[in-house]
Amino acid sequence: MFKKILLAYDGSEGAEKALEAGINLAKTHQAELWAMTVQERLPRYGGTIDEVQEENEAADERYGKILAQARARAQEKGLEIKTLRPIGHPAQTIVEVAQEGHFDLIMVGHSGLSGVWAKFLGTTAEKVSRHAPCSVLIVR
Numbered sequence: 001m002f003k004k005i006l007l008a009y010d011g012s013e014g015a016e017k018a019l020e021a022g023i024n025l026a027k028t029h030q031a032e033l034w035a036m037t038v039q040e041r042l043p044r045y046g047g048t049i050d051e052v053q054e055e056n057e058a059a060d061e062r063y064g065k066i067l068a069q070a071r072a073r074a075q076e077k078g079l080e081i082k083t084l085r086p087i088g089h090p091a092q093t094i095v096e097v098a099q100e101g102h103f104d105l106i107m108v109g110h111s112g113l114s115g116v117w118a119k120f121l122g123t124t125a126e127k128v129s130r131h132a133p134c135s136v137l138i139v140r
Contacts, residue, residue, distance in 0.1 A: 001029060001104070002025065002026075002029045002031045002104045002105045002135075003029070003031050003032065003104055004031060004032045004034070004101070004102065004103045004104050004105075005022055005025060005026055005029075005031050005032065005033050005034065005103065005104065005105045005106075005107060006034050006036060006094070006097060006098050006101065006103040006105070006106045006107070007019060007022040007033060007034065007035045007036070007070070007081075007106075007107045007108075008036060008037075008038070008090070008094050008106065008107065008108040008109075008124065008128070009035045009036065009037050009066065009067070009070050010037055010038075010066065010090075010109075011037075011066040011069065012109060012111065013109070013111065014108075014109020014110045014111040014125075014139065014140075015108075015109040016109070017109055017110075017139045017140070018107045018108055018109040018137075018139040019035070019070055019073060019074075020073075021107065021137070021139045022035075022107045023073070023074050023077045023079050023081075025105075025107075025137075026079055026081075027077070027078075027079055031104075032082065033074065033079060033081045033082070034081065034082045034083070034084060034101070034103070035067060035070040035071070035074075035081050035082075035083050035084075036083065036084035036085065036086065036094070036097060037063050037066050037067055037084075037085055038085075038086055038087070038088060038089075038090040038093045038094065039059055039060075039063050039085060039086070039087045039088075040087070040088070040089070040090065063085050064085070067083040067085060070083065071083060084097060090124045091124045091127035091128050091131070092127075092131075094106060094108070094124070094128050094132075095128060095131045095132055095133065098132055098133055098134055099133040103134055104134055104135065105134060105135045105136070105137060106128060106132050106134060106135070106136045106137070107136075107137045107139060108124065108125045108128055108136065108137075108138055108139070109125070109138075109139055110123075110125060110138050110139060110140045111123070111125075125138045
């Protein structure tokens, strides 16, 4: 049923649960599992060139570690995953990657890193589920 699964992974507790479910689902369906984390555009403030470069380097390191953790967890379970690290708005970018990559399923954790603001603006999971070109599994 599912041959190509896209996992939105930000390292949060919800994403960890989605990763476990994604690994199990990929193994069950003998599907490709892709983990992605979306790096928001930086900087969010005006700064000097050095400040912008420092912020970009810190983000590269942070997002690289997040994906390395996902890759390691999958390898422990005997599954190789592919990773992506696009830059953009999280929900919009997840939907675009799913469409362009012809994914059968998007998996997201119910709660991510957005915290209290999600109550006012809507969560990434909600936005993805409304606009996705394929099935979406929101893991609790």
